Amino acid sequence: MNILNLFKVSIRAVANNKMRSFLSMLGIIIGVAAIIIMMSIGQGSKESIRQELSTMGTNLLTIRPGADMRGGVRQDPSAMQTLKIGDYQCIVNEKKFVSYVSPEVTASGQVIYGNSNTTSTIYGESPEYLDIKQWKVEEGQNFNEEDIRKASKVCVVGKTIVNELFGEGKEAEAIGKNIRFKSIPLRIVGVLEGKGYNSWGMDQDNVIIAPYTCVMKRIAAQTYFSSIVCSALTEELSDAAIEELTQILRNNHKLKENAVDDFTIRSQAEMMDTMSSTMDTVTIILVVAAAFSLLVAGIGIMNIMLVSVTERTKEIGLRMAVGATGMVISLQFLIESVLISLTGGLIGVLLGCLISQLFPLIGMPSSIPAWSIYVSFAVCTLIGIIFGYIPARKAANMDPIEAIRHE
Numbered sequence: 001m002n003i004l005n006l007f008k009v010s011i012r013a014v015a016n017n018k019m020r021s022f023l024s025m026l027g028i029i030i031g032v033a034a035i036i037i038m039m040s041i042g043q044g045s046k047e048s049i050r051q052e053l054s055t056m057g058t059n060l061l062t063i064r065p066g067a068d069m070r071g072g073v074r075q076d077p078s079a080m081q082t083l084k085i086g087d088y089q090c091i092v093n094e095k096k097f098v099s100y101v102s103p104e105v106t107a108s109g110q111v112i113y114g115n116s117n118t119t120s121t122i123y124g125e126s127p128e129y130l131d132i133k134q135w136k137v138e139e140g141q142n143f144n145e146e147d148i149r150k151a152s153k154v155c156v157v158g159k160t161i162v163n164e165l166f167g168e169g170k171e172a173e174a175i176g177k178n179i180r181f182k183s184i185p186l187r188i189v190g191v192l193e194g195k196g197y198n199s200w201g202m203d204q205d206n207v208i209i210a211p212y213t214c215v216m217k218r219i220a221a222q223t224y225f226s227s228i229v230c231s232a233l234t235e236e237l238s239d240a241a242i243e244e245l246t247q248i249l250r251n252n253h254k255l256k257e258n259a260v261d262d263f264t265i266r267s268q269a270e271m272m273d274t275m276s277s278t279m280d281t282v283t284i285i286l287v288v289a290a291a292f293s294l295l296v297a298g299i300g301i302m303n304i305m306l307v308s309v310t311e312r313t314k315e316i317g318l319r320m321a322v323g324a325t326g327m328v329i330s331l332q333f334l335i336e337s338v339l340i341s342l343t344g345g346l347i348g349v350l351l352g353c354l355i356s357q358l359f360p361l362i363g364m365p366s367s368i369p370a371w372s373i374y375v376s377f378a379v380c381t382l383i384g385i386i387f388g389y390i391p392a393r394k395a396a397n398m399d400p401i402e403a404i405r406h407e
Contacts, residue, residue, distance in 0.1 A: 337388025
């Protein structure tokens with residue numbers, strides 16, 4: 001009997017027991033659909049995070065105080081005071097692979113205007129900060145170097161601040177108004193374009209940006225920076241910029257050759273790789289969890305095929321009696337098993353793709369990698385072969401005479 005005839009016989013056998021075949025497929029359908037959905041969520045989240053980070057510039061570099069050992073105890077980096085005004089000035093004067101530099105001082109607190117108030121974070125920055133973050137001023141203008149020199153009490157605010165304190169669509173009216181942050185009056189000179197929420201659920205428009213000298217002297221009352229943010233000339237020069245910044249800071253901090261850095265420098269590309277790696281790990285965990293349903297489905301297929309072999313014992317004996325070899329009998333049941341598995345896989349892929357396409361409608365990122373579909377079909381084929389092997393061998397090893405006598 002040729003392969004084409006075997007396929008016809010197998011299809012007819014599967015079709016004769018539609019409900020039983022469908023129930024056998026159900027586990028495969030659920031398992032494959034779950035895997036497609038999990039992978040689409042993981043891939044979509046990864047792409048969303050990478051896209052969001054890339055909007056801040058893939059050449060972004062962040063310098064933070066490094067954890068230090070004091071008395072055998074490692075200190076919290078946020079409590080370190082290793083980044084000073086001298087570091088910032090040295091970077092500005094000696095940089096070759098860095099385009100923009102901004103020191104950063106932050107503080108959180110209540111913002112008040114008249115009878116309205118909200119909670120926000122104020123960032124003390126240089127005028128170049130908006131260029132580094134690729135932010136634009138929608139109304140008004142940014143503060144300038146003169147404001148830095150005078151520690152002027154001016155600021156640029158996000159749309160959320162305007163909406164909370166002045167009302168929706170009052171960006172133009174907010175320009176020139178004085179708000180209070182921790183009892184310090186700040187005059188609004190600009191309103192930033194809206195950016196919305198990021199992937200971590202943070203409102204990027206709930207922000208106040210002021211001259212770093214003003215925040216250091218009047219609000220935070222400190223002489224050191226929380227961090228220094230820079231922008232490399234290009235993404236390709238990020239590594240060269242990191243080496244340059246490291247040497248500048250080591251020289252300025254007078255660190256010996258074998259001394260450990262008292263600062264850390266992180267690139268945006270490194271953050272993107274870290275986040276991608278984290279999302280890949282989470283996706284793998286989710287896919288493995290969903291894959292267990294395929295294992296259960298495979299066992300279900302094997303059980304149904306064993307039942308089918310028992311029910312068709314006499315048929316198998318008759319076919320052997322007229323010349324069918326054990327290989328042909330075995331191949332027929334393997335084809336039936338693979339047909340059930342592949343059909344379930346096809347329905348599962350379609351269902352998984354359909355559900356995945358609905359996620360963006362509810363604000364959840366989703367992207368189906370094409371290779372996941374190919375892998376799903378390959379896995380379904382393997383499941384059909386592996387779990388169909390035992391029933392197929394049982395059928396092939398039957399004694400024709402005993403099989404014919406079977407009632």
